[in-house]
Amino acid sequence: MLFKVILIGRLRDKLVEARVDEYRKRLGAYGKLEVVHLADGTVESEGKAILRELERDRNAEIYVLSEEGREFTSRQLGERFAALDRKAVFVIGGPFGLADEVKKSASVLWSLAKLTFPHEIATLLLFEQLYRAENLAHGGNYHH
Numbered sequence: 001m002l003f004k005v006i007l008i009g010r011l012r013d014k015l016v017e018a019r020v021d022e023y024r025k026r027l028g029a030y031g032k033l034e035v036v037h038l039a040d041g042t043v044e045s046e047g048k049a050i051l052r053e054l055e056r057d058r059n060a061e062i063y064v065l066s067e068e069g070r071e072f073t074s075r076q077l078g079e080r081f082a083a084l085d086r087k088a089v090f091v092i093g094g095p096f097g098l099a100d101e102v103k104k105s106a107s108v109l110w111s112l113a114k115l116t117f118p119h120e121i122a123t124l125l126l127f128e129q130l131y132r133a134e135n136l137a138h139g140g141n142y143h144h
Contacts, residue, residue, distance in 0.1 A: 001031035002087040003130060004060070006053050007123060008094035009040045016120045023127035030134040040094055047099025050091055054105055060087040062107045065126065066098060067116060069109030074143055077129060078136030090126060095119045 011017040027033045038049045054062060061084060072080070081088065090110075091102060095118075103109060112125050135142040 001081060001084070001134060002034075003027065003031065004034040004036065004057060004087060004089045005126065005130075006036045006038065006050055006089065006091045008038050008046050008050075008092065009119070010037055011120050011123060013120050016124050020124055020127050023124075023131045026131045027127070027134060030138060043094070043096050043099050046094050047102045050093070050099075050102050051105060054089065054091075054102075057087060057089050060089045060107075062089050062091065062105060063110045064091045064098065064103055064106035064108070065093070065112060065122065066103055066106075066109045067111055067114075069106075069111035071111050071113065074129060074132045075136060077133035078143075081133050082137035090130070092119070092123055092126060 011020060024033060024035070036053055038046065038053065040046070041049070091098070091106075093099075093102065112122060112129070117125065132143055
Protein backbone atom coordinates (compact mmCIF):
# COMPACT_ATOMS: atom_id res chain seq x y z
CA MET A 1 0.00 0.00 0.00
CA LEU A 2 1.12 3.53 -0.68
CA PHE A 3 -0.08 6.19 1.75
CA LYS A 4 0.50 9.93 1.79
CA VAL A 5 -0.56 12.20 4.64
CA ILE A 6 -0.77 15.96 4.13
CA LEU A 7 -0.69 17.95 7.36
CA ILE A 8 -0.83 21.64 8.13
CA GLY A 9 1.88 22.69 10.55
CA ARG A 10 4.07 20.58 12.82
CA LEU A 11 3.21 18.62 15.92
CA ARG A 12 4.26 20.66 18.94
CA ASP A 13 3.48 18.17 21.69
CA LYS A 14 6.48 15.84 21.92
CA LEU A 15 4.46 13.00 23.48
CA VAL A 16 1.93 13.08 20.65
CA GLU A 17 4.74 13.31 18.11
CA ALA A 18 6.41 10.22 19.62
CA ARG A 19 3.18 8.20 19.34
CA VAL A 20 2.63 9.35 15.74
CA ASP A 21 6.21 8.32 14.93
CA GLU A 22 5.58 4.90 16.45
CA TYR A 23 2.57 4.32 14.18
CA ARG A 24 4.52 5.66 11.18
CA LYS A 25 7.19 3.02 11.82
CA ARG A 26 4.59 0.28 12.22
CA LEU A 27 2.91 1.29 8.96
CA GLY A 28 6.23 0.73 7.20
CA ALA A 29 5.59 -3.03 7.41
CA TYR A 30 2.65 -2.62 5.03
CA GLY A 31 4.03 -0.29 2.42
CA LYS A 32 5.37 3.18 1.84
CA LEU A 33 4.23 6.21 3.81
CA GLU A 34 4.96 9.78 2.78
CA VAL A 35 4.20 12.66 5.15
CA VAL A 36 4.05 16.25 3.87
CA HIS A 37 3.96 19.15 6.33
CA LEU A 38 2.63 22.42 4.90
CA ALA A 39 3.02 25.81 6.53
CA ASP A 40 0.37 27.29 8.82
CA GLY A 41 -1.52 30.24 7.40
CA THR A 42 -5.06 31.32 6.72
CA VAL A 43 -7.65 28.75 5.72
CA GLU A 44 -7.41 30.15 2.18
CA SER A 45 -3.60 29.98 1.92
CA GLU A 46 -3.53 26.52 3.48
CA GLY A 47 -6.21 25.41 1.02
CA LYS A 48 -4.17 26.60 -1.95
CA ALA A 49 -1.09 24.79 -0.64
CA ILE A 50 -3.06 21.58 -0.11
CA LEU A 51 -4.55 21.74 -3.61
CA ARG A 52 -1.07 22.26 -5.12
CA GLU A 53 0.14 19.20 -3.25
CA LEU A 54 -2.89 17.16 -4.36
CA GLU A 55 -2.09 17.98 -8.01
CA ARG A 56 0.84 15.56 -7.65
CA ASP A 57 -1.56 12.72 -6.85
CA ARG A 58 -4.32 13.05 -9.44
CA ASN A 59 -5.03 9.32 -9.63
CA ALA A 60 -5.04 8.75 -5.89
CA GLU A 61 -8.00 8.14 -3.61
CA ILE A 62 -8.20 11.38 -1.61
CA TYR A 63 -9.51 11.20 1.97
CA VAL A 64 -10.16 14.63 3.44
CA LEU A 65 -10.82 14.60 7.17
CA SER A 66 -13.79 16.81 7.94
CA GLU A 67 -16.45 16.92 10.61
CA GLU A 68 -19.22 16.61 8.02
CA GLY A 69 -17.65 13.51 6.50
CA ARG A 70 -18.66 9.88 6.63
CA GLU A 71 -17.68 7.74 9.61
CA PHE A 72 -16.15 4.28 9.17
CA THR A 73 -15.47 1.44 11.56
CA SER A 74 -11.91 0.20 11.72
CA ARG A 75 -12.98 -3.00 9.95
CA GLN A 76 -14.61 -1.00 7.16
CA LEU A 77 -11.39 0.95 6.68
CA GLY A 78 -9.41 -2.28 6.58
CA GLU A 79 -11.74 -3.63 3.88
CA ARG A 80 -11.48 -0.40 1.88
CA PHE A 81 -7.69 -0.43 2.00
CA ALA A 82 -7.50 -4.13 1.15
CA ALA A 83 -9.56 -3.45 -2.00
CA LEU A 84 -7.73 -0.25 -2.97
CA ASP A 85 -5.52 -0.56 -6.03
CA ARG A 86 -4.05 2.94 -5.97
CA LYS A 87 -2.36 5.41 -3.68
CA ALA A 88 -4.39 6.78 -0.76
CA VAL A 89 -3.85 10.40 0.29
CA PHE A 90 -5.13 11.76 3.61
CA VAL A 91 -5.55 15.46 4.35
CA ILE A 92 -5.81 17.07 7.78
CA GLY A 93 -6.34 20.81 7.68
CA GLY A 94 -5.19 23.34 10.21
CA PRO A 95 -6.87 24.20 13.50
CA PHE A 96 -9.33 26.53 11.77
CA GLY A 97 -10.60 24.00 9.24
CA LEU A 98 -10.39 23.46 5.52
CA ALA A 99 -11.21 25.53 2.47
CA ASP A 100 -14.33 24.37 0.63
CA GLU A 101 -12.22 23.70 -2.50
CA VAL A 102 -10.18 21.12 -0.58
CA LYS A 103 -13.33 19.38 0.62
CA LYS A 104 -14.67 19.33 -2.95
CA SER A 105 -11.46 17.67 -4.16
CA ALA A 106 -12.02 14.66 -1.90
CA SER A 107 -12.86 11.20 -3.14
CA VAL A 108 -14.07 10.59 0.41
CA LEU A 109 -14.92 13.10 3.14
CA TRP A 110 -14.03 11.22 6.31
CA SER A 111 -14.99 12.09 9.87
CA LEU A 112 -13.04 10.41 12.65
CA ALA A 113 -16.02 10.89 14.98
CA LYS A 114 -18.89 13.21 15.70
CA LEU A 115 -16.66 14.77 18.33
CA THR A 116 -14.25 17.61 17.60
CA PHE A 117 -10.58 16.93 18.39
CA PRO A 118 -7.58 19.21 18.68
CA HIS A 119 -5.45 19.16 15.53
CA GLU A 120 -2.69 17.07 17.14
CA ILE A 121 -5.08 14.47 18.55
CA ALA A 122 -6.78 14.14 15.15
CA THR A 123 -3.35 13.51 13.63
CA LEU A 124 -2.58 10.82 16.18
CA LEU A 125 -5.98 9.20 15.64
CA LEU A 126 -5.45 9.19 11.88
CA PHE A 127 -2.09 7.43 12.11
CA GLU A 128 -3.38 4.90 14.64
CA GLN A 129 -6.41 4.11 12.49
CA LEU A 130 -4.29 3.75 9.35
CA TYR A 131 -2.11 1.24 11.19
CA ARG A 132 -5.12 -0.57 12.64
CA ALA A 133 -6.86 -0.79 9.25
CA GLU A 134 -3.73 -2.06 7.50
CA ASN A 135 -3.15 -4.59 10.26
CA LEU A 136 -6.73 -5.80 9.84
CA ALA A 137 -6.40 -5.92 6.06
CA HIS A 138 -3.32 -8.13 6.44
CA GLY A 139 -4.84 -10.50 9.02
CA GLY A 140 -2.93 -9.08 11.98
CA ASN A 141 -4.03 -9.26 15.60
CA TYR A 142 -3.71 -5.61 16.68
CA HIS A 143 -7.50 -5.15 16.55
CA HIS A 144 -9.35 -7.08 19.25
